[in-house]
Amino acid sequence: MSFHDIRFPANLSFGSVGGPERRTDIVSLTSGHEERNTPWAHSRRRYDAGVGMRSLDDLEALVAFFEARQGQLYGFRWKDWSDFKSCRPSKKPGEDDQVIGTGDGQKTQFQLVKRYRSGPAEYARPIVKPVAGTVIVAVQSTPMREGVHFEIDTSTGLVSLDTAPPEGSVVTAGFEFDVPVRFDTNRIQTSVASFQAGQAPDVPVVEVRL
Structure with a gap:
């Protein structure tokens, strides 16, 4: 487009x-339900x-x-x-704000998302227009460096890691969008x-x- x-x-x-x-x-049934x-x-x-x-x-x-x-x-x-922001409006984005994926030892690309939670329900919103220079990423709480350990496509919101995270490791990110x-x-x-x-x-x- x-x-x-x-x-x-x-x-x-x-x-x-x-x-x-x-x-x-919404369809109203004859029973009123x-x-x-x-x-x-x-x-x-x-x-x-x-x-x-x-x-x-x-x-x-x-x-x-x-x-x-x-x-x-x-x-x-x-x-x-x-x-x-990936965090509350009063906070500054941190690399552990949003879980964007879990490593399987092979996958290197992860889509930025922002999760909205209320009680047991959750909605994961894809973030496709991150702001350049604001994206920070961590793997299992270990910070990654942009240009060294990962690249961010600001036109799609895709994070590309240089090395596939180990199986079971949690990939997180913070950003503005x-x-x-x-x-x-x-x-x-x-x-x-x-x-x-x-x-x-x-x-x-x-x-x-x-």
């Missing part, structure tokens, strides 16, 4: 509204990149970014300020409120599958 590996201006996405959505098919199922293995995130009162320079940057992506045609990176998205509109509307400020109230953005 068409994707530009560039991040939407983070200062403009700060304060945006959005989050994950799920699709659930329900059958529920989902065709989606993974959630999909939506955001509103609309900006309130901003400088005219900010609006120009928004329009330039939109035009360079040709509206909905090209995807791009988006920083979700409420969820962009972006969300792959596209504009969910082919039109941007802006208004000028004064000689120095304006606004673009509605700029929908939706996550894309890669």
Whole structure:
């Protein structure tokens, strides 16, 4: 799919509204019970990149970014300020934040994931757009060095170790990440409120599958 590996201006996405959505098919039975199922293995995130009162320079940057992506045609990176780390928002990523796999003595590639837990339930979200320079990896709690012991593909989120971890060893990682998205509109509307400020109230953005 068409994707530009560039991040939407983070200062403009700060304060945006959005989050994950799920699709659930619900069938009501004659007994009053329900059958529920989902065709989606993974959630999909939506955001509103609309900006309130901003400088005219900010609006120009928004329009330039939109035009360079040709509206909905090209995807791009988006920083979700409420969820962009492998750890809690108040913490700094550590190499033991997320379990990304278990060694079998042969496998050398592992997909970055972030796990969301509540009670006995867990959801593993594939991370396909890690931020370059933020990924740290450990094998059985032993830190690995990027460029020496492993490589990270920031376009897919795949970690490639130089040596296959021994069978049963736990591979963990910490990182920051972006969300792959596209504009969910082919039109941007802006208004000028004064000689120095304006606004673009509605700029929908939706996550894309890669």
